[in-house]
Amino acid sequence: MAKKKEVTVEEKLRALYDLQLIDSRIDEIRNVRGELPLEVEDLEDEVAGLNKRLEKLSSDLERVDVDIKGKKILIEEANGLIKKYNEQQKNVRNNREFNAISKEIEFQELEIELAEKHIKEFYAQIEQKKEVIAATKDKMEQRQSHLEHKQGELNEILNETEKEEKALIKKSEDYKNNMEERLVKAYTRIRENVKNGLAVVAIERGASGGSFFTIPPQIQMEIAGRKKVITDEHSGRILVDQELAEEEKLKMQNMFAKM
Template identity: 45%
Template sequence: MANVKEFSVEEKLSSLVSLQKADSKLDEIKILKGELPMEVHDLEDEIHGLHARQTRVEEEINGIQEFIEQKKNIIKDAQALVKKYEKQSENVKNNREFEAINKEMELQNLEIKLAEKHIKDANEEIGDKARLLESAKKAVASKEGVLKHKKGELEKIIGDTEKEENEFHKISAEAREKVEPRLLASYERIRNSYRNGLAIVSVHRDACGGCFNAIPPQRQSEIRQHKKIIVCENCGRILIDEELYHSTEVQ
């Protein structure tokens, strides 16, 4: 069975400082990016939705145009029947036949008028859909312009910080391997409790570097000895002496 290396308290504290400094640098890069990643994602989703709406409106317009063609065919067929009945009316033998033919012609003329009304209404609907489609196209163009600008900003920041960010991720990962899970969990819990993400702070001018609560001389002496993990009784952050804090570099 492979031996698991045991780290001294001082080594653990040094790793925690490295971890904190690397994570703080990553926080700075995240702040530099700001809301851009989320804004880009939201814009991409919005544009996808607008494209879907545009496609739906185009399909609806195509469906209405097919409906109009159907009605035009109905008119064409009805007009052909009217001509047929007009020709037949020239050879009627009695009033009964004449009335029957006239009734059929009236029905076909009504069919034509109804189809023409449907076509008129459908064309008006196409006009409404066309305006909606134009609005959707303008919205897409506008959003794509904003997206291009936001992406350009984000890509520039990523380009400027990518190498540095990767290096700090590497330092953070290596430091985590040297911190036992329980202590690492405490670090994460404390770090997530504060907006500035500081879980490890140095004692500065006899006070906690996080909450500025005074640290008694005896407590400061224990902190400098690096024999145990000591936390601030006021804010719960892990305390480090300034010498160890400043001697631990992450660049």
Template identity: 30%
Template sequence: MHDNISLLYTLQKCDLKLMDLEEEKGDLPGIVRNLTDRGSEIRSKIDDVQTSMNEHITTREQSTLEAEALNERVEILKKQLYQVRNNKEYDAITKEISEAETGITKKLEEADAHDSKQKDLAISLDDLKQQQDSLKSELGERETELQSVSQVHEEEELHLKDQRDKIAQRISTDMLVIYDRIRRAKDGIAVVPIKRGACGGCYKTVPPQLILLLRKNDVTHFCENCGRILIAEEIAAEVDKVAR
């Protein structure tokens, strides 16, 4: 059994109306998606910066503690210098003090470096948070806009989708697959009426015998030039009249 082409044509009418509704939403769904994506990008950047900042803080604290410990050691060693009994001991202690002092300088420099890195990161973090705030408010506005546009058409959209489902149920799955494939390739137009003996999509002449067959609405024929499904002009006009 052949699929009823007029059903397919009716289905296309629904799909075209749904496409129109979608078009009225314009770029909004895309904009909202884009803003949401950018929002999650910024969120993960903020997380990264915060983790890095925490690492620098911990390392800075560690370096400061180590410098303090060395400092205490120096104080003890300096006191010991007064109690030395010979040059050998004196030299050993002085050497240790000098090494500890070099260590202190190194640790304090490290702490400073971590401190300035952490401060730089704090500036980036502020900047990112500002970006996040403005993104949030823009996303909020766009979502509200999209919601109100969608609301206006919601009822119509639901009705059309319901109608579409009911029609689609009466068409074979194979045919629906073919229909969808052509529709995607041909800007939403998969079924075209014959106009003045030619395909309404690409204007390629259709043989008169075929037009006669198509008028019976029980043959599926694809335009040999553009691949769309052909429907007799009269049948299409009938569907258009009912749909109006």
């Protein structure tokens, strides 16, 4: 049975730096999208909310229209009763009957007056609601237009980057699956806790990438020796020498170009 080849520290460092370059490229793609997905989602919610409001306002108008028709029917019925009572008054036998019918006529007249007042209020409500509907429609058209513009921007970016992003995510997972679990956990933990998600950085002008703290010459020599995984004592990032970083950047750029 063939003995499994042992992975050297240098190979581990190269794999870690490659993984960092892949994940950084994914970050770049997502940064290009920026807040667009959230903006689109917010606009979709706003347009849906305005649509719901328009539906409610239309429903309110229908209800008010029904109320007006009801009051008009009530007026017709009251006028019919008044006519009937006026005829009855012509045939009363005494003042008591006359006064009782007069009170009925007076009650119906008050009903008509109240109904007419309500109808006037209902028509005022209709006008007010129509104004709100017009303003809501205008706002919805503006937001819909803005949504379509933002959705177009997002779709354009997605069309340009979606395929590459999916390929990069798969490549990132492949790298992690082929690495020691403890290294993947360390890489992930560092990446989550440092600025810009940079967990693995190269030495630049005697300091770790993205840091102003100088790395002592002895430590720089150890990093260049690629015999063990060394982290920056200030940021916690994993450090690689610049030569290794340049070699891996060139290799990964060629890979990205083919995606």
